[in-house]
Amino acid sequence: MPTKPDTALSSPRQTEAVLDIRQLSVHFDLGGNLLGRLFGRGGGRVRAVDGVNLSLQRGEVVGLVGESGSGKSSLGRALLGLAPISEGSIWFRGQDLATLSGRRLRELRRHVQMVFQDPSAALNPAMTVEQAVTDPLRIHGVPAGERRPRVVEALERVGLSPVELFLSKYPSDLSGGQKQRVVIARAIIMDPAVLIADEPISMLDMSVRAKILTLMLDLKDQLDLTYVYITHDLASAKFFCNRIAIMYLGRIVEIGDTNEIFENPRHPYTRALLAAIPDPDPSRPKTADLLRGEIPDASRPPSGCSFHPRCPVAFDRCGWEPRDLVATLEGHWLRTSPSTYDLERSRIANLDDISADGGSETVLRPSTDASPTDLVALLSEVRREDQGARFWEGVDEISEEPEGVRVRFHSGEDPVLRRNGDVEVACLLY
Amino acid sequence: MRGLLNAIVSPFSRTQGVARWMLGVGVAISGVFLVFAIFAPWLAPYGFATFKGPHGDFAKLGHPNSHHWFGTTDLQTDVLSRVIWGSRTALEVVTLAVIASLVIGLVLGILSGYVGGWADRLLVLVMDSLYAFPSFLLAIVCAFLFTNVIGTSVLFFSSGIIAAAMSLTVIYIPQYFRVVRNTTISAKQATYVEAARALGASGGVVMRRYLFGNVIQSVPVIGTLNAADAILTLAGLGFLGIGIQPNEAAEWGYDLQRALDDAGIGVWWTSLYPGLAIVLLVTGLTLVGEGLNETVNPVLRKRRLLPVVMPPRSRDEVSTTTTAPAPSLEGESTT
Ligand SMILES: Nc1ncnc2c1ncn2[C@@H]1O[C@H](COP(=O)(O)OP(=O)(O)O)[C@@H](O)[C@H]1O
Ligand code: SF4
Ligand SMILES: [Mg+2]
Numbered sequence: 001m002p003t004k005p006d007t008a009l010s011s012p013r014q015t016e017a018v019l020d021i022r023q024l025s026v027h028f029d030l031g032g033n034l035l036g037r038l039f040g041r042g043g044g045r046v047r048a049v050d051g052v053n054l055s056l057q058r059g060e061v062v063g064l065v066g067e068s069g070s071g072k073s074s075l076g077r078a079l080l081g082l083a084p085i086s087e088g089s090i091w092f093r094g095q096d097l098a099t100l101s102g103r104r105l106r107e108l109r110r111h112v113q114m115v116f117q118d119p120s121a122a123l124n125p126a127m128t129v130e131q132a133v134t135d136p137l138r139i140h141g142v143p144a145g146e147r148r149p150r151v152v153e154a155l156e157r158v159g160l161s162p163v164e165l166f167l168s169k170y171p172s173d174l175s176g177g178q179k180q181r182v183v184i185a186r187a188i189i190m191d192p193a194v195l196i197a198d199e200p201i202s203m204l205d206m207s208v209r210a211k212i213l214t215l216m217l218d219l220k221d222q223l224d225l226t227y228v229y230i231t232h233d234l235a236s237a238k239f240f241c242n243r244i245a246i247m248y249l250g251r252i253v254e255i256g257d258t259n260e261i262f263e264n265p266r267h268p269y270t271r272a273l274l275a276a277i278p279d280p281d282p283s284r285p286k287t288a289d290l291l292r293g294e295i296p297d298a299s300r301p302p303s304g305c306s307f308h309p310r311c312p313v314a315f316d317r318c319g320w321e322p323r324d325l326v327a328t329l330e331g332h333w334l335r336t337s338p339s340t341y342d343l344e345r346s347r348i349a350n351l352d353d354i355s356a357d358g359g360s361e362t363v364l365r366p367s368t369d370a371s372p373t374d375l376v377a378l379l380s381e382v383r384r385e386d387q388g389a390r391f392w393e394g395v396d397e398i399s400e401e402p403e404g405v406r407v408r409f410h411s412g413e414d415p416v417l418r419r420n421g422d423v424e425v426a427c428l429l430y
Numbered sequence: 431m432r433g434l435l436n437a438i439v440s441p442f443s444r445t446q447g448v449a450r451w452m453l454g455v456g457v458a459i460s461g462v463f464l465v466f467a468i469f470a471p472w473l474a475p476y477g478f479a480t481f482k483g484p485h486g487d488f489a490k491l492g493h494p495n496s497h498h499w500f501g502t503t504d505l506q507t508d509v510l511s512r513v514i515w516g517s518r519t520a521l522e523v524v525t526l527a528v529i530a531s532l533v534i535g536l537v538l539g540i541l542s543g544y545v546g547g548w549a550d551r552l553l554v555l556v557m558d559s560l561y562a563f564p565s566f567l568l569a570i571v572c573a574f575l576f577t578n579v580i581g582t583s584v585l586f587f588s589s590g591i592i593a594a595a596m597s598l599t600v601i602y603i604p605q606y607f608r609v610v611r612n613t614t615i616s617a618k619q620a621t622y623v624e625a626a627r628a629l630g631a632s633g634g635v636v637m638r639r640y641l642f643g644n645v646i647q648s649v650p651v652i653g654t655l656n657a658a659d660a661i662l663t664l665a666g667l668g669f670l671g672i673g674i675q676p677n678e679a680a681e682w683g684y685d686l687q688r689a690l691d692d693a694g695i696g697v698w699w700t701s702l703y704p705g706l707a708i709v710l711l712v713t714g715l716t717l718v719g720e721g722l723n724e725t726v727n728p729v730l731r732k733r734r735l736l737p738v739v740m741p742p743r744s745r746d747e748v749s750t751t752t753t754a755p756a757p758s759l760e761g762e763s764t765t
Binding site for chain 1: 619620622624625626627628629630631632636639640643644
């Protein structure tokens with residue numbers, strides 16, 4: 001198989017949308033217990049995908065890139081009808097997949113197919129290769145006589161030849177790379193228009209990763225496919241994609257041509273992801289933009305720009321809120337000695353309540369053996385110790401009141417995707 | 431179809447060591463009774479209710495001799511013939527019961543596990559209540575009910591056999607249901623099921639082609655263990671004189687009950703042979719079941735026979751099997 005890493009980048013761009021995703025949201029209701037739900041204290045909702053717009057041009061490879069938990073798989077699964085669509089539409093050949101159901105949807109389903117992350121799990125252990133690859137044909141009513149040649153052709157296309165050697169094998173007899181080839185053969189056998197590949201190489205050995213990606217590029221050219229490539233690995237996205245959409249907490253925060261994203265990243269999250277790619281050249285200086293902390297709980301995303309708690313360049317309008325104060329104090333305490341922590345922590349009476357507060361201000365209450373003045377002093381101390389913290393940009397006013405210290409934040413804004421140069425980016429800086 | 435056969439046969443071929451030995455002995459013993467059952471008309475010297483031959487009536491409670499190897503009963507019937515005909519009765523009832531409960535439990539279990547929702551919750555409730563009910567008591571109640579409902583014979587089975595089989599079916603459905611439902615629920619989460627849905631498979635196709643083959647693996651074990659249990663329950667019913675009527679078929683439990691009085695007057699052959707038949711067949715089937723159990727599913731390994739209550743024959747004899755039920759049912763531990 002020839003290695004043609006540049007086919008993806010050099011293939012001509014057409015302007016025909018194959019799949020048009022508009023304002024798509026996927027929300028999961030978290031269980032909670034029955035009693036909780038009865039009394040309205042349900043487990044809350046995870047906005048796994050939150051109002052995503054994405055239009056797939058025919059023949060292109062779009063990468064969905066983001067940390068684990070950013071909603072990439074949920075978006076991909078929603079395109080196949082595997083995840084519940086709460087809002088929005090998916091237009092395909094003049095029809096909205098989101099509103100179709102039952103037989104009609106299953107029929108259209110064959111035009112959008114998926115390659116899964118774990119090929120061992122994606123194949124039924126009780127089915128042979130032949131049965132697995134034949135099954136889409138059976139499901140869609142291809143006459144029994146026509147199935148065999150198509151299965152053989154599909155297996156040959158994915159490089160499993162001589163085919164006779166593989167037909168009667170069970171998944172347990174195959175290597176990871178071979179299994180992924182079977183999964184790909186099964187996905188392409190109905191001649192789909194769009195293939196969604198959810199981390200198709202991340203469970204495979206290093207040695208076969210490039211081969212699978214190259215195979216997928218070849219198939220794209222031969223079969224006129226359009227890809228959605230889901231990954232947390234920007235390096236493979238650079239190799240594979242024409243366009244990259246960076247996702248964070250269910251939203252696209254930056255989208256544009258692969259070259260532009262790599263050469264001129266705009267969103268601070270994109271920059272952080274790029275900085276995290278292991279650099280093969282150790283002499284180059286390391287940037288300090290590495291991601292801090294972890295991706296927040298998606299059932300309660302931060303207000304304003306949901307990236308603001310981790311953003312190294314966040315400023316006053318980014319959506320600061322009471323729980324950021326708690327996080328800042330906790331960060332400070334992590335750096336102090338245990339005895340300082342005990343002392344300072346004991347002065348605040350309502351720390352736990354504050355993290356549950358919404359809104360743009362909160363009151364820090366002193367415990368019985370402390371006064372509001374002590375708390376003001378504490379905050380100044382934290383601010384002095386924690387020079388670089390972006391949090392203080394967001395604090396509008398700290399006022400001492402009889403019952404405690406009132407901390408007011410600048411009002412925040414939720415950035416929307418805006419065109420900037422050749423890309424679109426959702427950050428208040430642009 | 432090939433996959434299904436493979437799924438059923440593979441546990442048998444995968445056994446080894448002690449398990450293989452148990453399986454071998456078990457299959458041999460059960461095989462003998464199977465031969466008895468199938469060829470009863472040719473193997474048994476007389477009919478199960480025959481009390482006279484060409485030379486006049488048989489002796490009452492006659493000693494074993496060259497004409498009646500196992501002796502005769504107080505009703506002048508031939509003990510050997512009744513033992514052989516009895517295996518036919520036992521295997522008919524047990525086969526019917528196991529097949530019916532397996533099919534019903536499997537179908538309900540897959541549906542319930544895959545579809546979920548309130549139908550699932552309702553079914554689980556019903557099955558759990560059936561399961562919690564003492565099984566022998568349930569069998570007695572069902573046998574009473576069904577004997578009255580079924581007046582005539584169905585196909586070539588007499589009404590008593592059908593009634594007994596149905597009572598056993600009711601007892602065993604929950605076992606298949608629970609195991610199959612729980613395996614279905616865990617298999618449903620598997621990526622390959624999601625993959626099938628992504629291919630456009632309907633719920634029916636997913637259940638038939640993707641869940642069925644994977645869920646059925648644990649069923650042969652429960653089947654053979656239930657069969658052993660069913661032999662005992664059937665004998666218990668016969669002992670109480672419920673279900674199969676004496677004129678319909680030979681039944682070991684019934685024979686044991688008739689033989690109770692004989693033991694006191696030194697007649698041992700009327701109770702020994704039917705009793706031995708029960709013990710041997712139960713042992714055979716249990717060996718098959720446990721042999722499979724060792725190989726098929728490590729999770730099932732803790733499983734024991736469910737408690738079977740036999741009516742006490744006398745005070746000093748411990749005739750109730752008091753094996754406590756495993757604290758958690760096998761299916762639950764797989765979720
Ligand atoms: N079936 C589900 N039920 C509840 N929450 C889910 C479900 N699937 C995904 N989520 C949540 O949605 C968010 C996005 O998950 P996912 O789409 O898997 O992200 P990614 O693929 O980028 O790692 C996560 O917070 C995850 O916990
Ligand atoms: S809006 Fe831009 S600067 Fe502000 S937090 Fe978000 S990414 Fe950072
Ligand atoms: Mg994922």
